Amino acid sequence: MAQVILIEDNKTVNELLTVNMASFLGVDIIDRKNAQEALTLLSILPNIDLIITTYKVNEEETAKTLIEFIKKNKLEISVIVLGGPEINVDDFDFCLQVDNPKDWEKVIQLASQSLGINEDAILKRNTPDYIPVPVKYFLNLDQVNCDVFIRIKKSATDYQYIKRIHNGDTFSRDAIKRYQSQGLENFFIAKENAKNFAIFLSNRLVEKLDNPDLPEDTKIQIMGESYEIAIKEISKLGFTTESIQLTETIVQNMVKTFEKSPEMSSLLHRIINSKTGQLYQRCHMTSIVASEVLKNLKISNQLSYEKIAYASFFHDIMLVEKEELSKINSFEELERAELNEEDWDLVFNHAFEASVLIRKHPEAPTGVDEIIKNHHGTTNGKGFSLNVDKLSDLSKVFIIAHNFVLELLMFKERGGEAKPITEDLLKKYNSPDMVLIIKALEKTLKKKKA
Ligand SMILES: [Fe+2]
Numbered sequence: 001m002a003q004v005i006l007i008e009d010n011k012t013v014n015e016l017l018t019v020n021m022a023s024f025l026g027v028d029i030i031d032r033k034n035a036q037e038a039l040t041l042l043s044i045l046p047n048i049d050l051i052i053t054t055y056k057v058n059e060e061e062t063a064k065t066l067i068e069f070i071k072k073n074k075l076e077i078s079v080i081v082l083g084g085p086e087i088n089v090d091d092f093d094f095c096l097q098v099d100n101p102k103d104w105e106k107v108i109q110l111a112s113q114s115l116g117i118n119e120d121a122i123l124k125r126n127t128p129d130y131i132p133v134p135v136k137y138f139l140n141l142d143q144v145n146c147d148v149f150i151r152i153k154k155s156a157t158d159y160q161y162i163k164r165i166h167n168g169d170t171f172s173r174d175a176i177k178r179y180q181s182q183g184l185e186n187f188f189i190a191k192e193n194a195k196n197f198a199i200f201l202s203n204r205l206v207e208k209l210d211n212p213d214l215p216e217d218t219k220i221q222i223m224g225e226s227y228e229i230a231i232k233e234i235s236k237l238g239f240t241t242e243s244i245q246l247t248e249t250i251v252q253n254m255v256k257t258f259e260k261s262p263e264m265s266s267l268l269h270r271i272i273n274s275k276t277g278q279l280y281q282r283c284h285m286t287s288i289v290a291s292e293v294l295k296n297l298k299i300s301n302q303l304s305y306e307k308i309a310y311a312s313f314f315h316d317i318m319l320v321e322k323e324e325l326s327k328i329n330s331f332e333e334l335e336r337a338e339l340n341e342e343d344w345d346l347v348f349n350h351a352f353e354a355s356v357l358i359r360k361h362p363e364a365p366t367g368v369d370e371i372i373k374n375h376h377g378t379t380n381g382k383g384f385s386l387n388v389d390k391l392s393d394l395s396k397v398f399i400i401a402h403n404f405v406l407e408l409l410m411f412k413e414r415g416g417e418a419k420p421i422t423e424d425l426l427k428k429y430n431s432p433d434m435v436l437i438i439k440a441l442e443k444t445l446k447k448k449k450a
C-alpha cells in the first residue's frame with residue numbers, strides 16, 4: 001500500500017482529501033501538521049511515495065522547505081502543492097501544483113498519476129474491507145492463520161488499520177488480555193480471510209476441549225468461551241461445518257461433566273463461580289439441573305441428556321445480541337419492560353424461531369425443537385403460559401430447570417436474602433405432574449446438605 005504524507009491545516013480540505021484518497025486510491029494517509037513534523041517522519045521513513053502539502057502553514061514555508069529537503073537528499077518523492085503562488089522549483093521534476101485545494105478530484109487525479117495507479121484500477125477499487133473479530137476470540141489461540149489488525153479512527157468517516165499480529169506469529173494469552181485491559185474490544189481481519197479464520201478458530205477450540213488432561217475448571221472456562229463464539233457465529237451466519245462440530249463438542253462435554261460429577265450442587269457452584277458469561281452459565285446450569293431431575297425421576301437415558309443439552313444450548317439463541325431480554329420469563333415482565341415493537345416481537349417469538357433454527361442442525365436429536373418451542377410454556381413457541389399440562393415430560397422438566405436457574409442467577413446478581421426457589425415454583429405450577437418434578441428437584445438440592 002502506497003504511503004502518502006498529507007499536510008493541510010484547513011480541516012475541511014484535509015478531511016475531503018483523506019476520505020477520497022483512501023477510498024479512491026486505497027493509499028495509507030499519514031497526517032502531519034507542518035514541514036518540521038514531516039521531516040522528522042522522513043528521517044525514519046524515507047520511502048514515502050508522495051507528499052501532498054499546503055503552500056504555507058502559518059509563517060512556515062512548508063512546500064519550499066520540503067522540496068529543498070527532497071532535492072538535497074536526492075529522494076524520489078513527488079510533491080503536490082495545494083494553492084499558493086507558483087513555486088519556482090528549478091531542476092526539480094517531481095512537483096505538481098493545484099490552484100484550488102478544494103478541487104479534490106484534480107488532486108486525486110494527479111496523485112494517481114504520480115503513484116502510477118491507472119484510472120481503471122481507481123474505478124474498480126473499493127475501500128479495503130475488514131471485519132471485526134472480538135478480542136476474546138483470541139484467548140484460546142496461540143497462533144493465527146491470517147494478519148490481524150487494530151483500527152484507529154482518523155476522522156468522521158475514515159479509519160486506519162494497523163497490523164498487530166502477523167500470519168503465523170505466536171502470541172500468549174497474557175498478550176491478548178493486555179489488549180482487553182486497555183479496553184480494546186475488536187481486532188480486524190481482511191474480509192476474504194473471515195471464513196478460513198472461523199475454521200481455524202473452531203478447530204483449535206475442538207482440539208482443546210477434546211484434550212482429556214484438561215483440568216475441570218479450565219475446561220469449564222474454555223467451554224464458556226467456545227459457547228459464546230459458537231452461538232454468536234451461528235446466530236449471524238447460520239450453521240457451518242465448523243460451528244456444527246463445535247456445538248457437538250460443547251454439548252458432549254456438557255453431558256460428560258454432568259455424568260462425571262457425583263453432586264449437582266458442587267458442579268453448579270463451579271460454573272456460577274467461573275469466569276464465564278451469563279449466557280453460558282444459564283445454558284450449562286439449565287442442562288445440569290434438568291438432567292439431574294430426569295435422573296431422580298428415573299426417566300433418564302443418554303439420549304434425553306443430549307436432547308436437554310441441545311435445548312439448553314439453543315433455546316435463547318435469538319436473543320444473543322440482546323442478552324438482557326433473555327431474562328424475561330412472563331407476559332407481565334414483557335409488558336413491564338416497555339420495549340419497542342421490534343424487541344417486543346423478538347421476545348414474544350424467540351422460542352418459536354429458535355425451534356425452527358435448530359431443525360437445520362443436522363446433528364441435533366429429533367425432539368429438541370419441541371423442547372425449545374415449549375420453554376416458556378406455550379405449545380406454539382409464542383408468548384408465555386403457565387398451563388403446561390399438554391407438554392411432554394422432557395419439556396416440563398426443562399421448564400422447571402430453566403425457571404430455577406433464572407431465579408438462582410438473578411439472586412446471585414441482586415444479592416439479598418436467599419429464599420427457597422422451589423417454594424415459589426410450587427405456587428406457580430401446581431398440577432400433579434409439575435409438583436412431582438419440583439419435588440424431584442428439591443430432593444436433589446437437599447442431597448448437598450446431607
Ligand atoms: Fe432462557
Ligand SMILES: [Fe+2]
Binds near residue numbers: 315316376
Ligand atoms: Fe427464552
